[in-house]
Amino acid sequence: MDDSARQRRWPAYTMAVLFLGYAAGKAVLAVQHRLGFPGGPPVSAAETARYARDFMAPATAQWLATASGVVGACLALATVTRLGRRVPRTLMLPVLAGMFLAVASGAGIMMLDGFVGIGVGWRWYHGLLGLVVIGLQAAMIRSYLRATRRRVGSSPGALGPAALVAVLPALGSIVDDRGRATGQTRSGASVNVASFHCPPRCARRTCSSVGGTT
Known part of the structure; x- marks a missing residue:
């Protein structure tokens, strides 16, 4: 038996909205064949050409980022929906941990450049956004852990x-x-x-x- 009745759902819903906004911005950049982040610092044409030569086409990279945003939104919703609860907890936790590390690394760069300055071009408000995103992800995962934990004596007819x-x-x-x-x-x-x-x-x-x- 889980504690889903007492689960805080708003962090997951907020993260889903942010992921979908990220995916939509990346889709716009993919159509324009541009690198960059929605609302972030612009990427010069020279950097775009170098990226296309050394890695992949900018449009391909942005479409992959769009897909990752959609997957992130689905994972966020899976932590608070009945359909998502059908996924085994042992499988869900490593996926959530990987998503947290990926998002936290990007948000960490935003915070470091926005508050300290490392030459990327992020501003202080980008750093605040990164801090908020990390906090929301931590709250979402914590809420999922509390809602899916098994307590001694929680089965029907059992006594603790x-x-x-x-x-x-x-x-x-x-x-x-x-x-x-x-x-x-x-x-x-x-x-x-x-x-x-x-x-x-x-x-x-x-x-x-x-x-x-x-």
Whole structure:
């Protein structure tokens, strides 16, 4: 049983919106055959040509980035939807960890260049955005972990250690009372059985052996 009823969903929804915005911006740049980041510093034509010569075409790189943004949005939604919960937790956690590292590395560069300055061209508000994104991702993953953890005694009909400690004395009292009542009932029943089965003409020895009387 999970804690999905108490899960905070807004970090995942916010991350999904940011991922989709990232994907849309990258798609625009892919159509324009340009490198860069939506809303980020411009990339010169010389750098674009060098990237195309050494790595791949700018449009191909941007389309791949667009796909990664869509995948990131789907993963964010998977942490808070019933369909996503069908994915095994052991498989979901490494994927979320990889996504966190990838996004945090990019956000870290934005923060470093925006606050300190390393020559890339990010501004201070880009650094703030990177800090917010890292915080949102951490909150999303933390919420998923809390919602999918298995607690001792959370299965239906099960009792946890604290509940057992509280219930055991009451159970002992009930068992003791029922034991006494059962003993009295059996004693009375044996006498009744003896008086029922022993006719008036039966021997006194037989009655005493069955009814327990002398």
